[in-house]
Amino acid sequence: MAFDGEQIRGVLFDLDDTLLNHRGAARDALALWTAGAGLSEPLDVLESRWTALETHFYGRYQLGELSREEQRRARVRAFLPALTATDERADAAFSAYWIAYEHSWRPFEDARRTLVRVCAAGLAVGILTNGSLEDQRRKLERVGFMDLEIPLIASSELPAAKPDPRAFWAACSILGVTPSRCVMVGDSLEADVQGAEAAGLTPILLDRYDSHAGVPVRRVRSLDVLTQNLGAASAEGQPRLAPPARCSESPTTTASAPSTASATTSKS
Numbered sequence: 438m439a440f441d442g443e444q445i446r447g448v449l450f451d452l453d454d455t456l457l458n459h460r461g462a463a464r465d466a467l468a469l470w471t472a473g474a475g476l477s478e479p480l481d482v483l484e485s486r487w488t489a490l491e492t493h494f495y496g497r498y499q500l501g502e503l504s505r506e507e508q509r510r511a512r513v514r515a516f517l518p519a520l521t522a523t524d525e526r527a528d529a530a531f532s533a534y535w536i537a538y539e540h541s542w543r544p545f546e547d548a549r550r551t552l553v554r555v556c557a558a559g560l561a562v563g564i565l566t567n568g569s570l571e572d573q574r575r576k577l578e579r580v581g582f583m584d585l586e587i588p589l590i591a592s593s594e595l596p597a598a599k600p601d602p603r604a605f606w607a608a609c610s611i612l613g614v615t616p617s618r619c620v621m622v623g624d625s626l627e628a629d630v631q632g633a634e635a636a637g638l639t640p641i642l643l644d645r646y647d648s649h650a651g652v653p654v655r656r657v658r659s660l661d662v663l664t665q666n667l668g669a670a671s672a673e674g675q676p677r678l679a680p681p682a683r684c685s686e687s688p689t690t691t692a693s694a695p696s697t698a699s700a701t702t703s704k705s
């Protein structure tokens with residue numbers, strides 16, 4: 438339903454909670470981490486508090502108000518004030534969480550096949566994510582998507598993060614498509630959908646948990662819906678780029694480094 442008949446030439450995917458199950462990994466990590474720290478509140482309560490802190494302080498990092506390390510310390514200090522008096526203790530506390538979080542990284546079941554199908558249809562594909570290129574690249578390595586060689590475009594390497602239009606324009610430039618011929622798929626109404634629309638792209642909200650029913654946007658509940666008509670669109674003769682040979686629904690055992698934003702943009 439999404440890409441046929443619209444002269445679409447490129448598709449950008451968000452990473453966290455679109456391709457990678459960040460929410461599930463963070464919850465699993467939190468369960469381990471808080472048990473080790475002796476917290477006894479219900480996991481739902483802890484998750485709500487941790488998520489709010491993440492949203493607030495990570496947002497300030499995205500705006501350049503805090504460094505990557507400062508936002509991490511601020512999050513654990515607000516969450517565990519008794520255990521994080523010094524920077525060293527705060528860093529150790531965050532590291533304990535991060536190890537558990539990283540161990541829990543996993544892709545959504547529909548993620549790889551969607552990337553492969555869009556790629557094989559000849560569309561330019563990229564991953565546009567807010568965050569550190571180093572962290573986000575490790576996620577792709579962990580979930581086994583590196584062999585697809587899809588450009589990873591991280592906001593740490595861009596003039597601004599989503600929803601700033603400059604993030605989308607830079608990503609479109611890297612893919613070699615104009616914004617009006619590019620789709621942005623993501624789970625965030627503000628960062629992905631509203632940002633993409635303001636930048637002139639076609640936004641699609643991925644609403645896996647049915648949190649935005651009734652919101653007047655193009656909305657899908659799974660990534661599979663996006664590729665249902667891709668074969669038909671190609672068969673109708675709509676010109677596509679040549680499908681790359683690397684596209685495979687089975688991951689290869691030898692991963693190669695994907696191209697990244699750092700290859701084509703300068704650090705802000």
Ligand SMILES: [Mg+2]
Nearest residue numbers: 451453454624
């Ligand atoms: Mg997201």
